[in-house]
Amino acid sequence: MIGKLKGLIDSFGDDHVLVDVGGVCYEAFCSAKTLQSLPRVGEAAVLFIETIVREDMIRLFGFASEAEKAWFNVLMTVQGVGARVALAILSVLTPSELSSAIALQDKAMVGRANGVGPKLALRIVSELKSKVPALGAAEAGVLGLQTALGAGVAGGNVADAVSALTNLGYSSAQASAAVARVVAQEGDGTATERLIRLGLKELSA
Known part of the structure; x- marks a missing residue:
């Protein structure tokens, strides 16, 4: 071999x-x-x-890297993900970004890959959420966000806010760290729009 x-x-x-x-x-x-x-x-x-x-x-x-190889094998444990789709995902997301997307249950981020529709993206983030800590590649900002939440998976409002900030050009590490600071102050039930607004304020500070 x-x-x-x-x-x-x-x-x-x-x-x-x-x-x-x-x-x-x-x-x-x-x-x-x-x-x-x-x-x-x-x-x-x-x-x-x-x-x-x-x-x-x-x-x-x-x-x-060995991290990319590990994620390739983990991705293929999900039904509907073969070698071609796994490579497509790793073509748009680094191992760290993929870890962050799964930790935050950000199916839109995974869905950016060719051949990955909404249903498959949801299956990937749902089935692999317990495997992120084992691979140890989540970005510091995401780990900080999880600490602020007091749980391993972000709610939809938090994930949407992080996704919105990354769509504005910030890295997932920057977006996650900013939202983590907002969540620590405002609570995890804060509306998505407010999380985005305050997150932008944190990023511009």
Whole structure:
């Protein structure tokens, strides 16, 4: 079983890379974020590998980090999520952002990936919410928000406020930290609009 590839970048495809390891080129399918992080053709690279064996094929999937590889495997435990959809999710969300989206039950954030409709996004955040702490990749702002809430999952109003702030261009860590400070002062029952308004005030302070 191949766990890691260390070699030279041979060439890139739309969704894969060829890595030359001692004269043997391995084709590894990757998320867009991993492909963007790799060096140029001819330069040395390292990929963490997950091998999927089917009756009609053997396919390698490459990841820039062990965290991304771990999330790939966890995502595929959800019904309706195969390798293609898992890579699509990891193409738009980093492991940390994905952890944050699930911790906050932000199905809209997960739904940004190609091939992920509202029902599947809801299933993903619902089924994986207990696995975020084990993977340990949630951003500090989200952990602070969970502490302020006194629970592991944010309510709809809180998640909507964080989502709105990220849509305005703030990172999920910044948005979560700002909303956490508001929740600590105002309570978790505060209306979404007020959370957004006060969150913006925190971010501009």
